[in-house]
Amino acid sequence: MNNTNEIVTPHQNPLGFSSAIKAWRARLGEERVCTEQQILSEIGRSCTSKDTLPLAVIFPETLEEVQSVVKLAQINNVPLYPISCGKNWGYGSASPSCANSVVVNLSRMNRIIEVNPELAYAVVEPGVTQQQLYDYLENNHIPLTFDVTGSTPHASLIGNLVERGSGPSRYADHFLNSTAFEVVLGNAKILRTGFESIPGAKTASIFKYGIGPTLDGLFTQSNFGIVTQATIWLMPKPMNFSVLLASFNSDRALIEAAGQLRKLKLSGCLPSAVHIANDLRIGSVLQNFPFGQTLDNRCLNSTERTNLQKKWNISEWNLLASLDGTSKQVRANASAIKDALKGFCKIQICSEKTLNILNKYRVLGRILGQRDLATKLSVLRLMKGVPSSSAVRGTYWRKRKIPENELDPVRDKCGVIWCSPIVPLTSRDLSKFLTTTRQIFADHKIDQNLGVTLLTERACCCTVGIVFDLEDPLESERANNCYHSLVKNLCELGYPPYRLSSNANTEIIYGKDNYFSDVCSAIKQVFDPHKIIAPGKYGIS
Ligand code: ADP
Numbered sequence: 314m315n316n317t318n319e320i321v322t323p324h325q326n327p328l329g330f331s332s333a334i335k336a337w338r339a340r341l342g343e344e345r346v347c348t349e350q351q352i353l354s355e356i357g358r359s360c361t362s363k364d365t366l367p368l369a370v371i372f373p374e375t376l377e378e379v380q381s382v383v384k385l386a387q388i389n390n391v392p393l394y395p396i397s398c399g400k401n402w403g404y405g406s407a408s409p410s411c412a413n414s415v416v417v418n419l420s421r422m423n424r425i426i427e428v429n430p431e432l433a434y435a436v437v438e439p440g441v442t443q444q445q446l447y448d449y450l451e452n453n454h455i456p457l458t459f460d461v462t463g464s465t466p467h468a469s470l471i472g473n474l475v476e477r478g479s480g481p482s483r484y485a486d487h488f489l490n491s492t493a494f495e496v497v498l499g500n501a502k503i504l505r506t507g508f509e510s511i512p513g514a515k516t517a518s519i520f521k522y523g524i525g526p527t528l529d530g531l532f533t534q535s536n537f538g539i540v541t542q543a544t545i546w547l548m549p550k551p552m553n554f555s556v557l558l559a560s561f562n563s564d565r566a567l568i569e570a571a572g573q574l575r576k577l578k579l580s581g582c583l584p585s586a587v588h589i590a591n592d593l594r595i596g597s598v599l600q601n602f603p604f605g606q607t608l609d610n611r612c613l614n615s616t617e618r619t620n621l622q623k624k625w626n627i628s629e630w631n632l633l634a635s636l637d638g639t640s641k642q643v644r645a646n647a648s649a650i651k652d653a654l655k656g657f658c659k660i661q662i663c664s665e666k667t668l669n670i671l672n673k674y675r676v677l678g679r680i681l682g683q684r685d686l687a688t689k690l691s692v693l694r695l696m697k698g699v700p701s702s703s704a705v706r707g708t709y710w711r712k713r714k715i716p717e718n719e720l721d722p723v724r725d726k727c728g729v730i731w732c733s734p735i736v737p738l739t740s741r742d743l744s745k746f747l748t749t750t751r752q753i754f755a756d757h758k759i760d761q762n763l764g765v766t767l768l769t770e771r772a773c774c775c776t777v778g779i780v781f782d783l784e785d786p787l788e789s790e791r792a793n794n795c796y797h798s799l800v801k802n803l804c805e806l807g808y809p810p811y812r813l814s815s816n817a818n819t820e821i822i823y824g825k826d827n828y829f830s831d832v833c834s835a836i837k838q839v840f841d842p843h844k845i846i847a848p849g850k851y852g853i854s
Contacts, residue, residue: 333389397472405815458698466700485586495542499841536847551637560628728781757795819852
């Protein structure tokens with residue numbers, strides 16, 4: 314494995330490492346401190362072709378154990394890289410932010426500590442997965458749901474929250490809909506945020522700000538501590554639920570509709586996140602690259618893309634959003650949306666009843682080999698909070714074989730790098746973003762896998778997917794060059810990314826002298842003076 318990460322750390326101390334291993338083994342037991350090379354090389358691998366081999370992986374199971382792990386790391390000067398379930402595919406997976414680190418795998422801290430059906434929240438540990446919370450709510454007949462991401466059902470809730478990830482519903486912004494973090498800081502002290510900091514407060518899980526400065530945000534996209542618990546807000550299962558599907562047949566149609574979409578979001582007629590996926594984003598979930606049937610084996614030309622669209626009955630851009638509330642609210646919003654978007658796109662509103670009927674056919678579709686029906690329906694069910702790994706299939710676009718069993722892009726050497734710029738929700742900006750992005754993809758001969766999510770009223774959170782075959786060195790090189798060119802050009806246009814890989818270089822984004830970076834380093838000094846936690850992550854050292 315290549316240790317390509319170039320962050321220089323003061324931790325290259327083999328003596329410290331072996332005494333830390335001894336001490337962790339004494340504290341956690343042999344079985345929970347792993348130094349087996351094969352396991353380490355699996356953990357160190359990512360889908361981005363930037364791999365970093367850890368020195369060990371350890372599995373604490375309680376808050377006290379995490380605290381001891383950090384204390385011993387401090388004493389022995391060994392950097393730690395916390396992961397919840399390690400499925401951060403396309404942003405570094407479980408691979409550490411710098412060389413010579415020990416991965417702290419929190420997947421065994423997987424208790425659902427509380428679900429409050431009345432006030433609609435769950436208090437969870439970092440190892441709790443999307444599937445686990447879903448099953449818990451279903452099995453206990455709790456009529457609540459939560460925002461589920463398109464990642465695997467085995468991804469954790471806290472891993473996504475601390476990276477400020479998002480999903481499809483009204484609660485799409487995961488950080489916004491969370492509170493009361495419990496954190497083991499790099500100095501091994503325990504910090505509780507919001508009202509969680511006040512012993513006996515009955516308000517910790519229900520009011521985000523607490524009193525005094527709001528500190529939760531410091532523990533997202535940073536490296537100041539290890540989050541060992543958080544509250545996630547839940548939603549009632551919808552009284553009435555409909556899915557809005559709209560298809561735009563060109564970039565131009567989408568760009569022209571930007572103003573109307575913004576008005577709909579600002580006026581509250583479209584309360585859920587709005588996902589707009591291009592043909593290749595959806596096509597790649599439904600099939601892999603048609604190797605041997607194209608003019609250029611590297612990417613599809615426009616005729617081949619039109620064929621893809623026809624084959625799967627999709628458009629250049631495909632919008633997906635959900636509507637829920639009383640039947641009157643759903644009808645009123647649906648009618649406002651139809652009026653606003655008339656002339657820009659084809660609209661379909663699919664009621665829950667229709668979805669249920671279609672769902673019966675889903676099983677039949679699978680038996681008959683109609684993957685498009687089964688997959689499309691899993692995506693629609695995802696919007697209602699049912700975890701699904703359907704979208705993960707998109708990472709296999711450049712693979713010749715797709716496993717029948719559980720998908721695992723790291724195991725199967727799928728290449729995927731996400732570039733995630735924020736673009737203002739205006740026609741002007743969307744047009745600049747699309748022109749630039751499309752040109753860069755064309756220059757690098759890579760298929761343009763694009764998504765635009767209206768997470769808020771004003772911003773498009775774009776996900777530009779660079780999907781490639783990690784086993785092909787030339788393709789991997791083109792993918793990496795494409796990523797760097799995208800980041801550079803989009804930053805120059807004023808559209809920097811909102812999320813980065815664990816080991817990304819941030820200088821191109823912040824520049825060399827930026828007071829923001831200085832302040833982050835100063836905070837690091839307070840919370841983690843020995844620079845134990847994820848050195849270099851988000852450029853903070
Ligand atoms: P998931 O469980 O969703 O697969 P990961 O475990 O891959 O998420 O983590 C995603 C990112 O968040 C990584 O950069 C990781 O270092 C960071 N992270 C995950 N869990 C924690 C945590 N409990 N505390 C601090 N950082 C975390």
